Amino acid sequence: MRTHRLLPSLLLLGSLALATACSSGSPGTASGTATARPGASAAPSPTRTVDPARIKGLQIVSDNSESTSCAWATSYPDVPGATAMTAEMKKDVQWRLAAFRASCEDGSASDDGGELNISHQFLVASGDVLGVRLTTLGGSGAGSGLGRRTYWYDGGAGRSRTALDLVDSGSREAFLAALRSGLEGREGTDPDTLDQAFGDRSALTGELDDMAFTATGGLRVTFDPGAVGAGAAGSYVVTLPKATVTPWLSAFGKRVQEQSVSPSGSLDLGATATPTPAVPTHTASGDDDTDCEQVKCVALTFDDGPSATYTATLLTHLAQYDARATFFTVGQNVVAHPALVRAEVRAGNEVGNHSYSHPDLTKLTAEEVAYQLNRTSAAIKAATGQAPTLFRPPYGAVNSTVRQATRLSAVLWTLDTEDWKYPDAARVAQSVISKVKRNDVVLLHDIHPTSVAAVPQILRTLSAQGYHFVTVSHLRATM
Secondary structure (H helix, E strand, O other), rough: OEEEOHHHHOOOOOOOOOOOOOOOOOOOOOOOOOOOOOHHOOOOOOOOOOOOHHHOOOEEEEEEEEHHHHHEEEEEEOOOOOHHHHHHHHOOOOHHHHHHHHHHHHHOOOOOEEEEEEEEEEEEEEEEEEEEEEEEEOHHHHHOEEEEEEEEEEEEOOEOOOOOHEEHHHHHHHHHHHHOOOOOOOOOHHHHHHHHOOOOOHHHHOOOEEEOOOOOEEEEEOOOOOOOOOOHHHOEEEEEOOOHHHEEEHHHHHHHHHHHHHOOOOEEEOOOOOOOOOOOOOOOOOOOOOOOOEEEEEEEEEEEEOOOHHHHHHHHHHHHHOOOOOOOEEEHHHHHHHHHHHHHHHOOOOOEOOOOOOOOOOOHHHHEEEHHHHHHHHHHHHHHHOOOEEOOOOHOOOHHHHHHOOOOEEOOOOOOOOOOOOHHHHHHHHHHOOOOOOOOOEEEOOOOOOHHHHHHHHHHHHHHHEEEOOOOHHHHHOO
């Protein structure tokens, strides 16, 4: 996932929307990409949509800071059977995160501390092949700019593959020649630039790390900004038609092409087991007659989920105390685990919007803010039948542009546990118990095991002190 420096305004645009499609000369789009440019989704997606909820045993590995001075959010999928591929993604994400955090600490990041956002998109998950794209926006130093990399897993061979492994080694010269031809005459390129880019084969093959098949079998190759042309021109995309590229594909590439065009509907990577945590079946009436003018109320809120590993346990804890909470969910996690979101609502909890990929919304345009929030609201409604009315801006960062871009009501907090910073269940519990006041809105996260482990002590202690646990909307309505 190579990256190149871009102007700040370009950094905020989506990964593929900056690109110019070779076949049409018009901006290419990828409506399935978490960071795709807002407004571009009206055009057809070049790749077939993958429903991650159908991947058995899928877990989304998410983490983020809550500090606006060094804001970061990362996510990548962990699919049973693709252990080696998961390890590669984890290594790359950790390297970029370590570099970014070091730059924040030594002051080499931007004046406001900068931001790192790594999101994921499934390209194909069918038969015995799996393809995932990680998109990086922001960062600092060597890891700065806009970068994409596609990761591939060959279940038949039981190994990870690179993007270039889609092309047979004996056909790569013809393949590279076709790519160069597709770039010639494009704005921002010239013969000297292409000679330099294609002359160094070792460097060029390293740049060929974002490749995926279209729904019609063509091969779409995306070059990061600055790789083959002027960086300010954005990404360059060359799409080779199916008839052209098929003779050049490796055996693995042909299997990926087949599953991209006509998915089999199931994924089998040879995993011996695909454990999927049971979804809680707790139910509670949508009505809550707690009168917060007469009794002590507190609103527990949980950000960044749902988590396949921890949210189900949290729901069980809440049900044991007849407690209701508000979950501010991240869209890409909602899409992966809609059953958990339904379980949240079924148990009488409230589901709010926490953006699609957890960017600092104040650094986006109004159009981009709307895209992040609208896409997440649509995912929540698809999962539960109910559209959210509340949103919590990532990092608590909100301004007039963000507020004017949505009809959702912004919700911050009055008590911050800083549970993301201190992975200690006892400390998290005490941070609530020792500081809580009537009508507080408490910030927690259900992607951290120690935070979920702290909840029983919080519920037990505060219940004994006469507190009632209600949703944010209920607290607002009855104060």
